[in-house]
Amino acid sequence: MIYAGIDIGSITAKAALIKNNRLLGTHVIMTGYDPINAGIKVFDALLKQSRISKTQISAIISTGYGRASVSFADKALTEIICHGTGAHFMNPEIRGIIDVGGQDSKAIFLDQEGQVENFAMNDKCAAGTGRFLEVMAKALEVDLELLGDFSLAADKPSKISSICTVFAESEVISMIAKQERRENIIAGIHESAAARVAILANKIKIKKPVMMTGGVAKNKGMVNSLENRLGFKLIVGDLAQENGAIGAAVLASKL
Known part of the structure; x- marks a missing residue:
């Protein structure tokens, strides 16, 4: 099963996909003035990039400054929890x-x-x-x-x-x-x-x-x-900016 995390920050929106405890991909766009639209756009772009359909996603968790704007998420969690989970996932x-x-x-x-x-x-x-x-x-x-x-x-x-x-x-x-x-x-x-x-x-x-x-x-x-x-x-990883979204995806896999 595939799980998604969406992190809507004040400057950028990030999305990540997890399958079998493995990172499938991430995507980043500018949030702009419309966090609702940013959540939709970054998620759709990542699905297209990964060649995955929405029907394949089992659960979605949103996080970040605009987490409440992601109406299609199953749950919203704070950045603190998601960044902690993301960092532990990338390096225990x-x-x-x-x-x-x-x-x-x-x-x-x-x-x-x-x-x-x-x-x-x-x-x-x-x-x-x-x-x-x-x-x-x-x-x-x-x-x-x-x-x-x-x-x-x-x-x-x-x-x-x-x-x-x-x-x-x-x-x-x-x-x-x-x-x-x-x-x-x-x-x-x-x-x-x-x-x-x-x-x-x-x-x-x-x-x-x-x-x-x-x-x-x-x-x-x-x-x-x-x-x-x-x-x-x-320690600064290549996916430092996407860490919150990665953590959200990992937590989605535990719902």
Whole structure:
């Protein structure tokens, strides 16, 4: 039997298929302004990509910021549970997860069976999230996907003192006016964001090995800043962005 997981995030929508405890495939699209339509589109695209019909799907679990918008799902679960399950499925040795999403950041501590033992979440402020990086990329007129490469070319990271996204953006604009190197400003942005996320990880006394999930895991500069803050290497898989959807599919197979 085949099971599906759909993760509707604030920036991207992801879908995954599981069969016989094996990952069949994943797909990612932009969520846009219509999470209901995004859920339908990403699911249909994955089915077409995998050459599977809807009638072959035994159960579907939705997760993420827009999980309630997936009306055809059998059940909706939180990102905490799904990211924990997804990380354990991909690597049973994982004990900690750092998930940096579009609207929030999470640090999760798993027990040896892959069950969530503790977690901390930053959901009241955009600082330390994908949205924070998106705002800064726009201010610097740099493609979001290129932030990591720019950051790694820095020689002296700029100091971003504000923890509020709005005030931090004002700081960045002032630095641009003073003609500070763009690479240094971006490195400073990553260090500021990493500091916020590290607080969450330390709060729950996260244990190694730690996997980083979410779309921001593709940003090498952010990963590097987090590793420096935490004092250890993070595991970043090729499917870090799809981890929540994978976990949702695994949990669907247990319904």
